[in-house]
Amino acid sequence: MLPGVTSLFQAATARAFIAGAITVFMMTGSIQSTQNKSWVSQIKPGRSVVRAQHAMVATSQPLASQVGLDVLKRGGNAVDAAIAMAAMLNVTEPMMTGIGGDAFMLVYWSKTKELKGLNASGRAPRALSLDYFAKKKFTQMPQFGMESITVPGAFDGWVTLLDKYGTMKLADLLAPAIEYADSGFPVMEKAAEDWDAEVEKLKKNPAASANYLINGRAPRAGEIFRQTNLARTFRTLARGGRDAFYKGEIARAITDYCQKNGGFLLSRLHGL
Helix, strand or coil: CCHHHHHHHHHHHHHHHHHHHHHHHHHHHHHHCCCCCHHHHHCCCCCCCCCCCCCCCCCCCHHHHHHHHHHHHCCCCHHHHHHHHHHHHHHHCCCCCCCCCCEEEEEEECCCCEEEEEEECCCCCCCCCHHHHHHHCCCCCCCCCHHHCCCCCHHHHHHHHHHHHCCCCHHHHHHHHHHHHHHCEECCHHHHHHHHHCHHHHHCCHHHHHHHCECCECCCCCCEECCHHHHHHHHHHHHHHHHHHHCCHHHHHHHHHHHHCCCCCCCCCCCC
């Protein structure tokens, strides 16, 4: 072992020993004070307040937050960072968000002191009518199945927001998500738990099973997972933008799949 590495190892060992001794001391103290637990009520649980002088981001996934900070450091604004993080979340938390769904956005533009909202939820398919639901005697929208699928609005929302407020190119904002989708990312504990809860549903669909399961199971916490098909889709979007999604090969793939599986999304000259 190299001298520098040895000293670091020794220092780490010493810190671990001290931390262990403190833990034992605290445990001993707590055992001795079981008759008097008033000190417990004085402890204030929770994380430290996050503070920053210039900017900050927040997501449910560390890699997504890191990507957002990188965008800001490169001179991008909050909208640029939000789009890059949304793409990363599509990769790292596929059960939560994505270009196949919808989005609702709020933007406060400090230059004009305006608060703007964008409803990027998709419309119902043209082939799906109220009469269909009445004949089926549905009293509420199904949570699963082809009847619940609308025209995906999220990606249109990303592009709309970028065109109005963004400063960077879409291809640059999608690049980190493409890299992680291709190379893989470590699955976080909460994502692994949520993923595992959906295994039986995913198994019912061959395409979903092939894309999101490993030998019939969800990826485990810490396991490296890749989304090569999503990487290919993002590359197409990076080159072609909105039209690539709603009028090109992606639109054809979506509508063809829906038609083959009893769905309602139709293409108008291969457009959604």
